[in-house]
Amino acid sequence: MSIVIRDVREHELDSVLALNNAAGPAILPLDAARLRRFHSEAEYFRIAERDGALAGFLIGFGSDAGHDSGNFHWFRERHPHFFYIDRIAVASRRRGGGVGRAFYADVQSYAELRYPQMACEVFLESGSDPALLFHGSFGFREIGQRVMRDAPGDSDAGRRAAMLMKELCSYPWIRETYGAQLPDVDWITQPRALASVAPQRATGT
Numbered sequence: 001m002s003i004v005i006r007d008v009r010e011h012e013l014d015s016v017l018a019l020n021n022a023a024g025p026a027i028l029p030l031d032a033a034r035l036r037r038f039h040s041e042a043e044y045f046r047i048a049e050r051d052g053a054l055a056g057f058l059i060g061f062g063s064d065a066g067h068d069s070g071n072f073h074w075f076r077e078r079h080p081h082f083f084y085i086d087r088i089a090v091a092s093r094r095r096g097g098g099v100g101r102a103f104y105a106d107v108q109s110y111a112e113l114r115y116p117q118m119a120c121e122v123f124l125e126s127g128s129d130p131a132l133l134f135h136g137s138f139g140f141r142e143i144g145q146r147v148m149r150d151a152p153g154d155s156d157a158g159r160r161a162a163m164l165m166k167e168l169c170s171y172p173w174i175r176e177t178y179g180a181q182l183p184d185v186d187w188i189t190q191p192r193a194l195a196s197v198a199p200q201r202a203t204g205t
Helices: 010-021 032-041 070-076 099-111 129-137 171-178
Strands: 003-007 044-050 053-062 083-090 117-123 141-147 160-167 195-197
Touching: 003 099, 010 032, 010 053, 010 083, 044 099, 053 099, 070 083, 070 141, 070 160, 083 099, 099 117, 117 129
Parallel strands: 083 117
Antiparallel strands: 003 044, 003 195, 044 053, 053 083, 117 160, 141 160
C-alpha cells in the first residue's frame, strides 16, 4: 500500500512520543511537554502512515522560529535563512521501506518554496554511516561539526554531530518569479494537506 504523509493530529502525540523514545541513540529523547510545544510551534510536523499504522514522523522549523535547540542555533549563527529538520523517526519495522525518502521528498517540496537551504544534523558515533550516506544521497553536505554542550551533566552532553546543509536549487527562481506571494493553489496555500506516495524499494531511512 501507499505511504500517506499528513499533518499530525493532537490525539496521536502519545504514539509519536513512544516512537521517538524507542528510536535509539540516533535521535534525542523527548518528554510529553516538549512534544506538545513542538506541536504548537513547529512549522512542519507530519506523520507517515502505512497500512493504516504510524510509520514515522518528521518535525521542522523555519530559521525565524523561537526554537531552543542548540543545534538549530548553531545553524542560525552562520546562515540567515533556512529550514531546519529537527528530527525524523521511522518505526523499526518500516525502516528500509521508503518512508524516510518519502518524508524527505515531502519536506523538500515544502521548504524549497520558502527557504534557500535545508539543514539537519547526524550524530557521529558507531553506526552513523548509513544515515550520512542517506543524507548525502539527497544532496546534504557537511559544513561543520558541533559538540553538544547544552545540558552539562546530561547524558547527551558531549555528543558530536555532523552539521549538514543542502542548497534548494528551486528557491532562487521561485523567489525571483513570485517574491513572497506564492500562487494561490491548494498544494501551496494548504501545505499540510494529505500527500500519498507509492511504495518504494529504497533501502534508506
